Amino acid sequence: MKFIFVAPMFMFGFVPVAAFAQEETSPVTVSGSATLASDYRFRGVSQTDKGMAVQGGLTVTHESGLYVGTWASNLSGWGTFGGANMELDLIAGYKFPLTDNATLDVGLTWYMYPSGADDTDFAEPYVKLSGTTGPLSLTAGAAYAPKQYALANVSNHPDSRSQKQDNLYLWGDGAMGIAGTPFTAKAHIGYSNGNPGLGPNGTSVAPTGEYWDWSMGVDTNWRNLTFNISYVDTDISHREAARLQPNFSKGQDGVGSISDGTVMASLTAAF
Numbered sequence: 001m002k003f004i005f006v007a008p009m010f011m012f013g014f015v016p017v018a019a020f021a022q023e024e025t026s027p028v029t030v031s032g033s034a035t036l037a038s039d040y041r042f043r044g045v046s047q048t049d050k051g052m053a054v055q056g057g058l059t060v061t062h063e064s065g066l067y068v069g070t071w072a073s074n075l076s077g078w079g080t081f082g083g084a085n086m087e088l089d090l091i092a093g094y095k096f097p098l099t100d101n102a103t104l105d106v107g108l109t110w111y112m113y114p115s116g117a118d119d120t121d122f123a124e125p126y127v128k129l130s131g132t133t134g135p136l137s138l139t140a141g142a143a144y145a146p147k148q149y150a151l152a153n154v155s156n157h158p159d160s161r162s163q164k165q166d167n168l169y170l171w172g173d174g175a176m177g178i179a180g181t182p183f184t185a186k187a188h189i190g191y192s193n194g195n196p197g198l199g200p201n202g203t204s205v206a207p208t209g210e211y212w213d214w215s216m217g218v219d220t221n222w223r224n225l226t227f228n229i230s231y232v233d234t235d236i237s238h239r240e241a242a243r244l245q246p247n248f249s250k251g252q253d254g255v256g257s258i259s260d261g262t263v264m265a266s267l268t269a270a271f
Contacts, residue, residue: 145194
């Protein structure tokens with residue numbers, strides 16, 4: 001929209017015009033982030049052999065609520081993901097308000113492992129309900145991956161090629177600012193139910209078939225930077241992890257577990 005001011009100056013025989021333009025708001029926004037983390041834990045299980053992770057994401061959102069995005073991280077460790085050293089997620093969904101302080105988000109994530117072996121990629125639809133009440137923000141979500149070969153417990157038997165398994169993940173997140181401080185307290189709990197054992201090329205998302213994961217931590221912000229420190233753990237016992245060795249241990253040495261409790265730190269820059 002343009003606003004034009006006209007001031008006639010007849011004594012000089014001309015009319016000067018000053019125009020002030022107000023830039024229109026684009027219906028599309030682009031946002032992204034880059035993260036340096038001490039570990040990459042996916043539902044409580046390390047994906048980087050308990051090592052550091054470099055991660056980044058980009059999301060394009062339309063004012064209607066439709067969005068598409070991508071997210072990536074380095075990988076290593078258990079099962080080697082068919083030889084891939086990278087996870088690349090493609091994401092699409094629709095987010096819309098239910099009330100003034102509640103939002104529903106429905107979408108799908110396609111998990112990819114570039115340069116890895118065949119049959120490691122899989123799709124997982126999800127739904128998330130988020131809301132706020134006072135200083136507290138809450139999210140409840142469910143992700144269900146329908147039966148796919150990448151989630152199956154595959155053996156060397158020829159008939160195992162036709163196997164397909166599904167996976168269910170339920171979770172809840174909470175965040176609340178700590179009054180009088182620059183910190184935000186955060187908590188997470190999740191429940192996995194799917195294929196027991198490591199699938200083809202170690203891509204099972206529920207390695208013991210059924211387990212819980214949780215985390216507690218704090219965030220603090222400075223400009224576009226967010227620093228987080230959290231404690232992450234699962235209820236996967238050492239006895240359960242032993243059945244998945246040596247893949248399920250740091251360096252695949254058969255000692256310990258990559259689902260043990262740990263303190264994680266991360267620094268994220270948003271843009």
